[in-house]
Amino acid sequence: MNFEKILNERIELVNERLKAYLKPQYPEVIYEAMGYSVFAGGKRLRPLLLLGACEAAGGDLEEALGFACAIEMIHTYTLINDDLPAMDNDDFRRGKPTCHKAFSEDIAILAGDGLLNLGFETMLSDAVSKGDLKYTKAALTVGELCGVKGTIGGQVVDLLSEEKKADEETLLYIHKAKTSALIQAALKAGAIIGGADEKTLSEFDEIGYKLGIAFQIKDDILDITSTTEVLGKPVGSDDKNGKSTYVSVFGFEKANEDYLKLSREVCELLDKFGEKGAFLRTYAEKLIDRVN
């Protein structure tokens, strides 16, 4: 398998389809604002996981492409919102002005709503045109994991925990809801479209949870051990912002142990899918081992 070649082809597939969904029409500014944030340099992590899970479950990638784009729209709306003045009040993301800086705050809020809504429209449109209830089930899975019981709830608890040290339970809730939930959504939706049975779905639920937590611990570790040059953002920013992290709550040693244990378990779970799961396994491994 030429992993890098397949990776780039899939990113290209997703980007082309996203461009089609976001083609400006009246009133243009809202499409421009949505497109600005979607094309501000995302790695397409969640779409790639969704496509990989569909493939691992035995499905056809083309069938899952709409959902792959939908999950990226939903992920992007969470970033636009997190950056708003009333939330983290960030002027830059990935070195570019945030949506409310490049446009205005009202347009950024509407672009966020627009992307969340368009994510659901895209999934529902596929579900209706393909006429198979499995797409509706996949959309419900995404909806539940990105709502108040998932991503939104995670953001609420994260806001409430600012400027005070979170306890272990609270920190795990935030990581699970803010990071794992959307990864679980991507994997499970892809697997459902790929035709996975209930047992396989619960495996993907576990993979998504563990991959999300491992990913987040790695983030917290890199914030301490990396250099500003490699990371592309200031190191030690979590500490400076008074943000509780896996490392500050559990200590460096346990963080590193848990990270290694979760990573090993994710890879073992993915091994079961054999050749069909080869892309997803390699991609997950690279996510876990990343240096920035």
Next chain:
Amino acid sequence: MNFEKILNERIELVNERLKAYLKPQYPEVIYEAMGYSVFAGGKRLRPLLLLGACEAAGGDLEEALGFACAIEMIHTYTLINDDLPAMDNDDFRRGKPTCHKAFSEDIAILAGDGLLNLGFETMLSDAVSKGDLKYTKAALTVGELCGVKGTIGGQVVDLLSEEKKADEETLLYIHKAKTSALIQAALKAGAIIGGADEKTLSEFDEIGYKLGIAFQIKDDILDITSTTEVLGKPVGSDDKNGKSTYVSVFGFEKANEDYLKLSREVCELLDKFGEKGAFLRTYAEKLIDRVN
């Protein structure tokens, strides 16, 4: 038909179900903020239209109750957003502090997202549990009409038109997208669940469009001709806020003529449904003839 009795029974049905959907769980504050705005005194207009359309199309009300609640959640999220400091910056709605005043701006934004998401979750959950693709189709119809091609697009154009006189085309776009779209969504989703054929659906599309515009013209006329006491808010506020209205763009005489013509057409279209459409017809008539 004892209209008032049926009306109150249906409102009660919707409220009870909404309470169940919004029952607080961890993290409680987001449920409290969503519930605060949903129960801040809405007339349940869109749920009643949705239930009435389901009935007119020959369906069972109970089948449409989840969708009736979903459309109210989506309507409420648009109100929370419209009131935000970055939008209309309103401190009060229906005499009560707006969501960002009663809670905080970050929680209000997340409560808005939460309600939009929960609206889709509710529709998708019904679609999966009932196992009938017509619910997925109804959810797509709602999604399309409340997205960037509908409600959100309308809000964008409304913001862009502030402080300048809108031309006829722009004003009609705003009224269609901001007011008619969600009414069309309610009627069409209800009709789809009720089993309507394509021809009936396009009639409901027309009814929704005309009812929405008539409703909005009435709003604009009342803002001039009513009294603060009857209206429950200051008269002449549109003019004071530099807001273009149907009356300021088309003149009072044409506004009144169009209002009467559209109202007549809505009633004629609803007459076709006979006894099954009796509730919906009476309700639409009362909406059009309202004094506040």
